[in-house]
Amino acid sequence: MLIARERSKLINSIIFFSQNTSKCHKVKLFKLLYFLDFEHFKITGRSVTGLQYSAWKMGPVPTMLHEELESPSPDLAEAVSISSESNGGYPKLLIKPIQEFNSNIFTKRELKILDQLSEEYKNSNADEMIEATHLENAPWDRVFNKEDNKQGAIPYEYALLAGEKEAMVSYIQERTDFIKAVS
Numbered sequence: 001m002l003i004a005r006e007r008s009k010l011i012n013s014i015i016f017f018s019q020n021t022s023k024c025h026k027v028k029l030f031k032l033l034y035f036l037d038f039e040h041f042k043i044t045g046r047s048v049t050g051l052q053y054s055a056w057k058m059g060p061v062p063t064m065l066h067e068e069l070e071s072p073s074p075d076l077a078e079a080v081s082i083s084s085e086s087n088g089g090y091p092k093l094l095i096k097p098i099q100e101f102n103s104n105i106f107t108k109r110e111l112k113i114l115d116q117l118s119e120e121y122k123n124s125n126a127d128e129m130i131e132a133t134h135l136e137n138a139p140w141d142r143v144f145n146k147e148d149n150k151q152g153a154i155p156y157e158y159a160l161l162a163g164e165k166e167a168m169v170s171y172i173q174e175r176t177d178f179i180k181a182v183s
Contacts, residue, residue, distance in 0.1 A: 005105070006050030010065070011079045012102050013049060013114065018080060018095045020118035023125055026069060026093040027058065031129035032117055034060040038139060038159040039113050048110050053154045055143035059133035060154055069093060092126075 010033075017032045018024045024032075037047035051062040069082055079099045084091050103111060121129065133140050139158035143149050 003050065006048075007075070008102075008105050009110070010049035010051065011076055012105060014076075014080055014095060015097045015099060015101045016114050017118060018097045019101060020114075021122050021124075023123075024095050025126060026066075026095065027126040028121070028124065028129045029095055030061055030066070031059060031133050032121060033062060033065075034133060035117050035121075036110075036113055038156065039117075040110060041156045042159045043109065047156060048106075048113075054151050055140050055149060055154050056151055057144075059130045060140050 013033060013036060014029060017029055021028065021032070033049060033051060034053055037049055037051060037053070040046070040048045049062075051065060053060040054063050068076065072080075072082060079097070081096045081098055083094050083096070085094050086092070106114070121132075124132075135141060137146075139154045139156075142158050143152050143154050
């Protein structure tokens, strides 16, 4: 099932980033997942994790995961530990792996993006991650600043350049039709 596969990829992406980056608190994790999904969408027309992101003040937030971290479902609780630590008076949720990362469920392209992101942001802190997501004309900026849609949904299509959008929308529709036909 496609949804179960996305869930498995989400959990394993969390494991991967928590194993392969330092200071993997909630904010950093959210930004890494955002970059993973939007970069993959630019190439293939689909996200890796199936998450939907909202434009919050501090950057893109996968709202459902944000809520789930307060009370993790059993599959997430078995995969990672989530603990609160105080840093200068501000509580932060630290994510640490419990289970081993399962690379077998990812495509080569997805693994390459995971590796690139963990390498690029290995030692970045939350503030640096926030800054990276706030670039002008990036998807978050378009929703939060240009459209003034605070906490609005960030469409994946915003990851595409103007000329790419039509071709990708057509590709996505063909893929959706194919999946419906074989389901």
